[in-house]
Amino acid sequence: MSDRLHTLSGYLYEYQKSIAQPEEFWSRIADSFFWRKRWTKTLKWNFQEPDVRWFEGGKLNITENIFEKQLFTLGETPAIIWEPNDPHEASRTITYRELFEEVGRFANALKAKGVQKGDRVIIYMPMIPEAAIAMLACARIGAVHSVVFAGFSSTSLADRILDCKAKVILTSDGNFRGNKKIGVKAVVDEALEKAPVETVIVYKRTGQEVFITPKRDFWWHEVIEGVSSTNKAEVMDAEDMLFILYTSGSTGKPKGVVHTTAGYMVYTKYSFENVFQYSPGDVYWCTADIGWITGHSYIVYGPLLAGATTVMFEGVPTYPDAGRFWAIVEKHKVNQFYTAPTAIRALQAFGTEPIEGYDLSSLKVLGSVGEPINEEAWHWYHTHIGKGKCPIVDTWWQTETGGIMVSPLAGITPTKPAYATLPLPGIQLCIVDSEGNELTGNGVEGNLCIKFPWPSMIRTTYGDHERCRQTYFSTYKNMYFTGDGVKRDHDGYYRILGRVDDVINVSGHRMGTAEVENAINEHPKVIESAVVGFPHEVKGQGIYAYVICDMSNRTEDNLINEIKDTVSKIIGPIAKPDKIQIVPGLPKTRSGKIMRRILRKVAEGALDSMGDTSTLLDPEVVEKIIEGRK
Numbered sequence: 001m002s003d004r005l006h007t008l009s010g011y012l013y014e015y016q017k018s019i020a021q022p023e024e025f026w027s028r029i030a031d032s033f034f035w036r037k038r039w040t041k042t043l044k045w046n047f048q049e050p051d052v053r054w055f056e057g058g059k060l061n062i063t064e065n066i067f068e069k070q071l072f073t074l075g076e077t078p079a080i081i082w083e084p085n086d087p088h089e090a091s092r093t094i095t096y097r098e099l100f101e102e103v104g105r106f107a108n109a110l111k112a113k114g115v116q117k118g119d120r121v122i123i124y125m126p127m128i129p130e131a132a133i134a135m136l137a138c139a140r141i142g143a144v145h146s147v148v149f150a151g152f153s154s155t156s157l158a159d160r161i162l163d164c165k166a167k168v169i170l171t172s173d174g175n176f177r178g179n180k181k182i183g184v185k186a187v188v189d190e191a192l193e194k195a196p197v198e199t200v201i202v203y204k205r206t207g208q209e210v211f212i213t214p215k216r217d218f219w220w221h222e223v224i225e226g227v228s229s230t231n232k233a234e235v236m237d238a239e240d241m242l243f244i245l246y247t248s249g250s251t252g253k254p255k256g257v258v259h260t261t262a263g264y265m266v267y268t269k270y271s272f273e274n275v276f277q278y279s280p281g282d283v284y285w286c287t288a289d290i291g292w293i294t295g296h297s298y299i300v301y302g303p304l305l306a307g308a309t310t311v312m313f314e315g316v317p318t319y320p321d322a323g324r325f326w327a328i329v330e331k332h333k334v335n336q337f338y339t340a341p342t343a344i345r346a347l348q349a350f351g352t353e354p355i356e357g358y359d360l361s362s363l364k365v366l367g368s369v370g371e372p373i374n375e376e377a378w379h380w381y382h383t384h385i386g387k388g389k390c391p392i393v394d395t396w397w398q399t400e401t402g403g404i405m406v407s408p409l410a411g412i413t414p415t416k417p418a419y420a421t422l423p424l425p426g427i428q429l430c431i432v433d434s435e436g437n438e439l440t441g442n443g444v445e446g447n448l449c450i451k452f453p454w455p456s457m458i459r460t461t462y463g464d465h466e467r468c469r470q471t472y473f474s475t476y477k478n479m480y481f482t483g484d485g486v487k488r489d490h491d492g493y494y495r496i497l498g499r500v501d502d503v504i505n506v507s508g509h510r511m512g513t514a515e516v517e518n519a520i521n522e523h524p525k526v527i528e529s530a531v532v533g534f535p536h537e538v539k540g541q542g543i544y545a546y547v548i549c550d551m552s553n554r555t556e557d558n559l560i561n562e563i564k565d566t567v568s569k570i571i572g573p574i575a576k577p578d579k580i581q582i583v584p585g586l587p588k589t590r591s592g593k594i595m596r597r598i599l600r601k602v603a604e605g606a607l608d609s610m611g612d613t614s615t616l617l618d619p620e621v622v623e624k625i626i627e628g629r630k
C-alpha cells in the first residue's frame with residue numbers, strides 16, 4: 001500500500017516527479033513487486049516503430065504477485081465474491097488461498113491438454129469465477145489468453161480464433177442472463193466449423209444439453225478431477241505477451257491489442273489503488289464484463305494484485321428488477337462501485353423508487369467508465385446513489401492504454417461533473433490541432449495524444465505490427481493518438497468529448513462504423529451502406545444506418561428486419577442498428593468519398609446546419625435523405 005497517494009499536494013508532487021524522472025518513478029513502484037530477476041533497463045522506447053519495452057531483462061510471473069506474494073497475509077481474505085444472475089441462487093466467496101488452488105489445478109489441467117507457454121487460449125465464457133480462474137491459469141503457465149465477450153456471434157468468434165490461431169477454447173454450456181438461458185457452447189460449435197481448434201473445455205453452468213465432440217471437447221469438472229493444485233509458475237520475461245484483446249477501430253476488422261506482462265501488472269495495480277483509494281477490507285465491485293478491458297484490468301488483475309476483494313456479477317442491472325445493483329451493494333456491503341454511464345442512464349429512467357429501501361451506506365466511491373458521462377447522469381449518480389457523499393471517479397482510458405489514464409483520485413482530486421479531471425502520475429497528455437501542433441496552456445480543445453510511454457500501453461496489434469503503427473503512431477509524429485477529442489478548461493481539467501474517428505460508442509461498447517457496414521453489406525439485397533452514430537438517451541450513441549437496397553420482392557419493413565438480423569448474426573446483438581433508413585443514394589464527393597458529416601447531421605436531426613454541400617456529386621440526394629429521415 002506504500003504507493004498510495006493521500007493528498008492533492010502529494011499527487012501534484014508525485015506527478016511532477018513522474019514527469020521529470022519517469023524511470024526512477026516507475027522503478028520505485030515496480031520494486032514493490034515480486035521479481036524472479038530484477039530488470040536491467042527500466043525503459044527503452046521509440047514511437048516511430050513503435051518499440052516500447054518496460055523493465056527489460058526482468059523475470060516474473062504475474063500470478064506469483066497475486067498469490068505467493070500475498071498469501072501469507074491474505075490467504076483467508078475473500079478474493080472474489082460472486083453474485084449469480086438469480087438472486088435466489090447462493091453467492092460464492094472464494095478466498096485468495098482457494099483461488100490460488102483453483103488456478104493451480106486448472107493450470108495443470110491445461111498443461112495436461114498440451115497447452116504450452118506462448119499458446120493462445122480463447123476464453124468465451126459467462127461472468128462466473130471460472131472465467132477469472134481461466135485467465136489466471138493461462139497467465140500461470142505463460143499461455144496468452146484472449147477473452148471474447150460471450151455476446152459476440154459465432155462469426156466474430158471464428159474471426160478471432162483464426163486471427164490469433166488459438167489452440168484451445170474455454171467455454172460453458174450456457175449462460176444465464178436475466179430471464180434468459182443462452183446457449184454458449186452451441187455458438188462455439190458453429191464457430192469451430194470455420195475455425196477449428198484442438199481442444200474445447202466446457203464448464204457446466206446451466207445444465208442445458210450440448211454436443212460433445214469426442215477427443216476435442218471435455219467437461220471442465222472432468223479435466224480437473226484428481227488434478228493437483230500445486231503448480232510451478234512459468235517464469236516470464238517482462239515483455240512476454242500476457243493477453244490479446246480484440247477491439248474495434250475505424251477499419252473493418254477488429255484488431256488484437258497486445259499487452260505484456262510486467263508493465264501491465266505494475267500499472268493496473270498502481271492505478272487501481274490510487275483511483276479507487278482501496279483500503280484493506282474494502283469490498284470493490286466493477287460491473288463490467290470480463291470480455292472488455294475494464295473487466296481485465298479492474299475486475300481481475302488490478303484488484304487481485306492489490307489484494308482486494310472483487311465482486312463479480314453474472315446478471316444484468318434490471319433483473320429481477322431495476323433495484324438489483326442496489327440489492328447487491330447492500331448484500332455485500334460494497335465500498336467502491338464502478339459502472340458505465342449507460343447503466344446509470346438506464347436505471348435513471350426507472351426513477352428513484354427501485355433504490356428506496358436499500359442500504360447504500362457502505363458506498364465510499366463511485367466510478368464511471370467507457371463513455372462520456374453527461375452532467376444529468378453524473379448528478380443523479382452523485383445524489384441518489386452516492387447520497388452526495390461519495391466522490392465520482394470519471395475514468396478515461398482505452399483497451400490500448402491497459403489502465404486508467406485520466407481520472408480524479410477518489411476523495412483527493414476535486415471533481416467536476418463530466419470531467420475526467422487530471423492525468424495519473426506518469427501520464428503525459430498532449431492536445432494537438434489537426435496539423436499536429438501542440439496546444440499549450442489552458443482553455444484549449446483538440447485531439448488527445450500521449451507523448452511519453454506508460455507501462456501498460458499497447459505493444460502491438462497481434463500478427464500485424466504495421467497496423468499498430470498506422471493506427472496509433474502515424475497520425476502525429478512521436479505521439480500515441482487516442483482517437484478522442486478533448487478540452488482542457490481554464491483550471492487545466494480535462495473533459496473527453498468523444499471519438500473523432502469512425503468509431504462509435506454504443507452503451508460503452510466500441511464499434512467501428514466500417515465493421516457494421518461490412519456486416520450490413522453481407523445481406524444479399526444490400527448494394528451499399530453508410531453507418532454513423534447519433535445521440536441516444538440511454539446508449540450514449542445509437543447506430544444509424546443508411547442503406548441502398550435492391551427492393552425487388554421485398555417490403556421496406558421486411559428488409560430492415562432482415563438487415564438487423566444479419567448484423568446480429570455477423571457481429572452480435574450489440575451491433576444491431578437502432579435505425580435503418582433505405583435511401584436512393586449516398587452523399588458522395590466527386591472523388592467518390594461518402595460525406596459522413598452530412599449523414600451525421602441528418603441522423604442528429606440538425607437539419608439546418610448541414611454546411612457546405614456544393615462539393616457533392618449529387619446535392620439532391622441530401623434532400624431525399626432528409627425527407628425519408630427516421
Ligand code: WTA
Nearest residue numbers: 369370371372394395396397398399496510
Ligand atoms: C471512451 C474502455 C469519456 C473513449 C475503458 C475511448 C470515455 C473509448 C471514457 C475506449 C470516459 C472511455 N469519458 N469517454 N471516462 N472512458 N471512453 O477501448 O472514446 O472499450 O477512446 O475502453 O471509450 O473504449 P474501450
